[in-house]
Amino acid sequence: MNLIVLVFLALLLTGQQRVLAETEISLPQGFQITTAVQGVADARSMALGDKGTLFIATRRAGKLYAARDEDGDGRFSPAILLAEGLRMPNGIAFHQGALYLAENHRLTRYDGIEAGLPDLPEAVEIARLPTEKHHGWRYLAMGPDGWLYLSIGAPCNSCNEPGYGTIIRMRPDGSERAVFAEGVRNSVGFDWAPGTQDLWFSDNGRDWLGDDLPPDEINRATSSGLHFGYPYCHAGFLADPEFGHERPCEAFTPPAVKLGAHVAPLGVRFYTGSQFPKAYQGQLFVAEHGSWNRSEPVGYRIAVAHIEGGRVTAYEPFATGWLKAGGGVSGRPVDLLVMPDGALLVSDDHGGRIYRISYNP
Numbered sequence: 001m002n003l004i005v006l007v008f009l010a011l012l013l014t015g016q017q018r019v020l021a022e023t024e025i026s027l028p029q030g031f032q033i034t035t036a037v038q039g040v041a042d043a044r045s046m047a048l049g050d051k052g053t054l055f056i057a058t059r060r061a062g063k064l065y066a067a068r069d070e071d072g073d074g075r076f077s078p079a080i081l082l083a084e085g086l087r088m089p090n091g092i093a094f095h096q097g098a099l100y101l102a103e104n105h106r107l108t109r110y111d112g113i114e115a116g117l118p119d120l121p122e123a124v125e126i127a128r129l130p131t132e133k134h135h136g137w138r139y140l141a142m143g144p145d146g147w148l149y150l151s152i153g154a155p156c157n158s159c160n161e162p163g164y165g166t167i168i169r170m171r172p173d174g175s176e177r178a179v180f181a182e183g184v185r186n187s188v189g190f191d192w193a194p195g196t197q198d199l200w201f202s203d204n205g206r207d208w209l210g211d212d213l214p215p216d217e218i219n220r221a222t223s224s225g226l227h228f229g230y231p232y233c234h235a236g237f238l239a240d241p242e243f244g245h246e247r248p249c250e251a252f253t254p255p256a257v258k259l260g261a262h263v264a265p266l267g268v269r270f271y272t273g274s275q276f277p278k279a280y281q282g283q284l285f286v287a288e289h290g291s292w293n294r295s296e297p298v299g300y301r302i303a304v305a306h307i308e309g310g311r312v313t314a315y316e317p318f319a320t321g322w323l324k325a326g327g328g329v330s331g332r333p334v335d336l337l338v339m340p341d342g343a344l345l346v347s348d349d350h351g352g353r354i355y356r357i358s359y360n361p
Contacts, residue, residue, distance in 0.1 A: 022355075024330070025321040030277070030361040033319065036345060037067050037076045037354035043347040045139065045267075046337045046354070047094040051114045054337075055082075055099055056347065056354065057092045059137045064089055064101065066117055067354075074343060074356050080118045088133070090188070091140030091150065095172065102138035102150055105131045107174065126174030130155070130164065135186040144192050148172055149199070153186035158206045158231050160243055165230050167201065167221075181221050183228040183252060189267040189335065194282055198222050198310065200256065202265035202286065205234055211294050214238045216265050217255035218286065218305060218312070226253045256305075257312040262291035263299035267335035267347075275342025276359050283307060287333035287346065290323065297327050302336070302346065319346075319357065 025033050037043070037054070042061035048054055054076060056065040064083040067076035083089075091102030099110045107127040110120055129138070135153025143149050147169040154165040165184055170177040181199070190201035199221040205214040214234035229236065229252035231243045236254030239245070259265055267287040271280050283304050290299035300323035306314040322331035332350035339345060339356075346355040 025319055025355075027319050027357065031319075031357060031359050033355050033357050034074065035353050036069075036074055036356040037079055039352060040065050040067075040079045040354065041352045042349045043334070043352055043354055044090050044349050045092050045335045046345060046347055047092045047099065048337060048339070049094050049099070049114045050097060053114050053117065054345075054354070055092055055094065057089045057101065059088050059090045059349070062086045062089060064092075072341075074341075074358065076354070082118060082120055088137045090137035093140045093142045093148065095142045098172075100140060100142070100148060100172075102129070102140040104133065104136040104138070105129055107138075107140070107148075107150065109172070126172075127170060127177065132164075137188070139188045139190065141190055142172075143169065143199070144197060146172070149180065149190065151184070151187045151190075154230065157208065158240060158242060160231050167199075169224075178224075180224045181219075181226055181228060183230045183232075184219070185230040189265065189269075189287070191269050191284070193220075193284075193307070193310070194270055194272055196310075200268055200270075200284060202268050203228065203230075203255075204264055205261065206231070206240070207262075207293055209234075209238075209241075210261075211296070212261050215255075215258035215261050216263050217259065218257045218265060218268065218284070219253070220256040220310065221253075222310075227251070228253050228255070257315050259286075259288070259303075259315070260298050262294045264289040264291060267333070269336035269338060269344075271338060271344070273338050273342030273344075276344075279306075280304065285318065285336050285344065287336055289332050289334060290329065297323055297329070299323070300329055300332060302333050322348075322350075 042058040045057045065079040067079040088104040093100045099113045108123040132155035134155045139151045149169045167181040169180045186204045187201045203217040205216045232247040233249035266289045288299035302319040304318045331348040335347045337345040344357040
């Protein structure tokens with residue numbers, strides 16, 4: 001078989017994999033999924049600029065990308081590389097013309113970034129961060145109170161290290177840094193309930209207590225200063241075998257909803273658009289990244305938590321199919337972003353792409 005035939009077959013198979021990754025995803029009736037951006041290895045957190053620029057951060061790849069939907073059809077131009085050689089640049093947020101980027105060791109700001117793309121303005125370092133790599137990838141978001149919120153994961157599977165296992169907040173210039181929530185093993189996604197100051201966040205439970213323990217969590221912080229249990233208590237009921245004797249589970253804020261063990265919830269996003277049916281408006285979508293150390297894989301999907309009066313009344317699958325029969329995996333959802341037209345973007349660090357979920361009955 002000559003080289004031309006081999007190249008053709010490779011391109012054909014690549015195209016088939018791209019189409020199958022979309023058509024095999026199951027969604028409720030009336031929803032469609034397409035690929036909005038592809039070719040972004042390790043696509044993780046997303047942020048949308050004032051001028052419609054989609055910024056895409058990575059973790060292992062150490063790169064920052066940008067893409068634009070020039071004609072508004074839901075498909076973005078090929079992503080351009082803005083920076084590389086970064087240290088776990090997982091967390092990004094956009095606020096008042098500036099892009100904030102959280103690497104493992106620091107938080108920086110790029111003022112007026114959309115004006116000169118693809119060239120980056122000079123980075124302004126606004127905070128230094130712990131440098132431990134275990135759970136050292138940050139999640140970053142700008143709160144409705146005008147403060148930056150940032151996760152500081154525990155530097156271990158289970159340990160009691162002061163200053164870790166928290167969500168902190170600070171002013172946009174890095175001042176007045178303070179702990180907002182404690183007892184958070186590793187949150188890689190949070191969002192605020194519409195019309196409130198309540199922070200909802202994912203938390204990945206500890207490993208090596210078996211296939212089915214402890215449950216991963218979605219938590220709700222109604223104020224600062226709450227403690228969510230780690231490392232003493234997991235999921236509101238399970239005392240840690242090493243630290244559980246030090247403080248009882250009753251001393252902590254229980255989760256808003258307990259998920260499956262090891263489903264690895266990452267991005268969470270309240271749906272604030274109007275395109276989706278009313279049953280989904282104002283509800284919390286959750287990207288379950290999927291298990292890595294369970295005998296039978298779980299997760300690898302998007303679910304939705306239905307909330308009434310601040311309480312989760314139901315938790316159900318929304319987008320499934322990345323986890324195949326027999327354990328094969330075609331994608332791992334990471335972050336979620338509601339677009340101005342009401343579509344929902346989903347990053348996939350396994351497939352290296354951004355999906356767009358829309359509704360058209």
